[in-house]
Every structure is written in C-alpha cells, then in structure tokens.
Amino acid sequence: MSLDRKPSDFIAQGWCRGYAATDDEGHEVDPRDAKATQWDILGAISAAYPDDPAQQEAVRRLVEAAVVNRGKMLLAFNDVHWMSKELIIDILRGVGQ
Numbered sequence: 195m196s197l198d199r200k201p202s203d204f205i206a207q208g209w210c211r212g213y214a215a216t217d218d219e220g221h222e223v224d225p226r227d228a229k230a231t232q233w234d235i236l237g238a239i240s241a242a243y244p245d246d247p248a249q250q251e252a253v254r255r256l257v258e259a260a261v262v263n264r265g266k267m268l269l270a271f272n273d274v275h276w277m278s279k280e281l282i283i284d285i286l287r288g289v290g291q
C-alpha cells in the first residue's frame with residue numbers, strides 16, 4: 195500500500211483521532227487497508243511500512259523520542275485536544291518521516 199510514502203504523507207492525506215485509521219465514513223479500519231483514508235500517528239507509521247515491523251519500530255522510537263522531548267507520551271499524543279494535523283506532520287518530518 196505504501197508505494198514509498200512516508201508517514202507524514204499519510205497524515206497529510208487525512209488525520210484522525212481515537213483510531214489507528216478510518217475510512218471515508220469515519221469507521222475504524224486497519225491502517226494498511228486500502229479503504230483507509232485517515233490515520234493517527236501510529237497508524238500512519240504502520241501504513242508506510244506494512245511489511246517491515248523492524249522499520250515500524252525504528253520510526254516509532256524516533257517519533258517517541260521527539261514527542262517525549264515535548265513532555266508527552268506517544269500513545270496519547272495524537273489524541274490530545276490541542277493536537278493538529280500540521281503539528282503531527284511537523285514532528286514526522288522533523289525525524290525524516
């Protein structure tokens with residue numbers, strides 16, 4: 195599914211909260227599913243590297259380090275009320291993703 199897309203590319207296409215990924219109607223789907231149109235930060239990492247769990251973990255750790263430096267936990271970071279699509283993209287691009 196990725197076709198050399200980075201996680202920030204998925205978020206730029208569509209961002210969601212509360213689920214790893216959703217379809218056009220807002221229903222939860224697997225982030226690697228072709229029906230996915232919106233992703234959270236972890237779902238975007240999964241979608242970008244669907245067949246490479248080691249790469250998913252490496253990117254997750256890079257992003258987690260950037261987020262922890264901001265005083266937040268990665269798992270909750272995507273869903274905080276003040277989070278924005280643009281900030282998620284900035285963080286991902288800041289770690290080369």
